[in-house]
Amino acid sequence: MLLRMNKVISTRSEVAGHRISRRALSAGLALIAGATMLGQSVRAAVREAMATLPGKSPALRRLTHRPPNYETPLEFFRSVITPNEVFFVRYHHPIIPQVEIADYRLEVGGPAIEQARSFTLEELRRDFPATEVTAVCQCSGNRRGFFDPPVPGLQWGHGAMGNARWRGVRLADLLASAGVKTGAVEVSFDAADAAPLEGTPDFVKSLPMAKALHPDTLLAYEMNGEPLPQANGFPVRLVVPGWTATYWIKHVNRVAVLDAPERSWWMSTAYRMPRALFPLIERFASQETAERAPVTEIAVNSLVTSMTADGVLIAGRSPISGIAWDAGHGIDRVEVSFDRGKSWRRCELAEDPGRYSFRLWRTDMPTLPAGRHELWVRAANRAGQTQVEQAIANPAGYQHNAYHRVPVEVRI
């Protein structure tokens, strides 16, 4: 059994304990000297602190410790931009090095590159124009926990997603500087994180040339005006607006332009769906088989966000508002129904912050008879796609975009 033992040990301390500055450590040590209050409460506080990722709020809902997977509580989707400290976290492998900027190199190469190159973070910032895009990053398996019958995998609620302003260099500019040969088929991406077992497939993903060269596809070094949080890919992550987060490789350190399709397990087997179930507009033809196609675009979706803490809308008291988003085709309309889909009324859409962004919507509560009701919400995009009444079952539980249903109470 080949174990990356030293890495496992170091990562356990990094994931659970995080990096502590010397100053902070001596402050802590000084405190310990006088810490007569080291009872259960402190131990509980320590336990809680260790359970929080660096730069992240304790408000994040933890699904798993190792690898770390945390989702954003629904109330943070009331604003268009999801703050960095509550932005969701998703890892496949538990070995997650803290990359030092001085050591960081982005290698650009592969069989279909003319001149392999290597860039420091400083060179990326200095030598290429900075571009900014506001885009939703959403896990393919967001809402998996709502499938019925249940589907194995991380049991996400609504919060394996977020919307941020990403700033960085265009992947197209970077590739042009190294020269792309004719015959290039895909661009693949590898990163600093790793699995403890040598045999576990490394998390390597690829993009078709058209998406890789799209002017909105970035290697981002900033998120909402700050350096990327460690748990969201510091120092550089791939940003693929419109496509699900499986392609948004964090801590990316190797970009390879390929003359044949990428065959990593994460491309050939994982993140695939039966083709017939989900008609896609932006496809990934070089990875498709007769039966299955990779997940690509984010399905059109919406969410009510104005519920009380109990998850209920109270007639006359709660505003009705929320968000809608899709793969960048543009939200055409958001509708709500109070009679389980018999009739629908259109909501007001707020200003469009950009085609890949969350878009806010609102509507007024109609007069309803006393008692309990249910609000349904659905969005449609300009490509003619709409949400579905029942989530489309598929083996890995991807692309859940059933109407959001929220209880409404009329209190007299």
Next chain:
Amino acid sequence: MSALDPRVIVLALAVCFAGPVLRAEPEAASGAGRELFVARCTICHSIDYVEMHARFGTRALWEAEVAKMRNAFKAPVTDDEAREIIAYLEQQYGPQRTIDSSSMSKTSVAPGRITGGDPRSP
């Protein structure tokens, strides 16, 4: 993060007292096969991955998961060990078992059905 940030100080304390007692990860349920399960499965992941599947953790599910871990992720598990681990998972992390709340991490609660909004909201 400033050195005076109370969270940093708490983290510093955490490092000083880091040890089995303060490990934040949940513990495996006791039962036959526990040691083997912990030895093989927690090389790569914490036990909350398992807990979150308990509400539908049938024997078929655990067989499929163990097979995936062995075949796709190359978990170092022999056929005999796989049988023991599956039996342990079926016993300790199946829907028929009322799981002792102290052995479950609070975050592994399933979100439930979509009707009812966000059931995991506080």
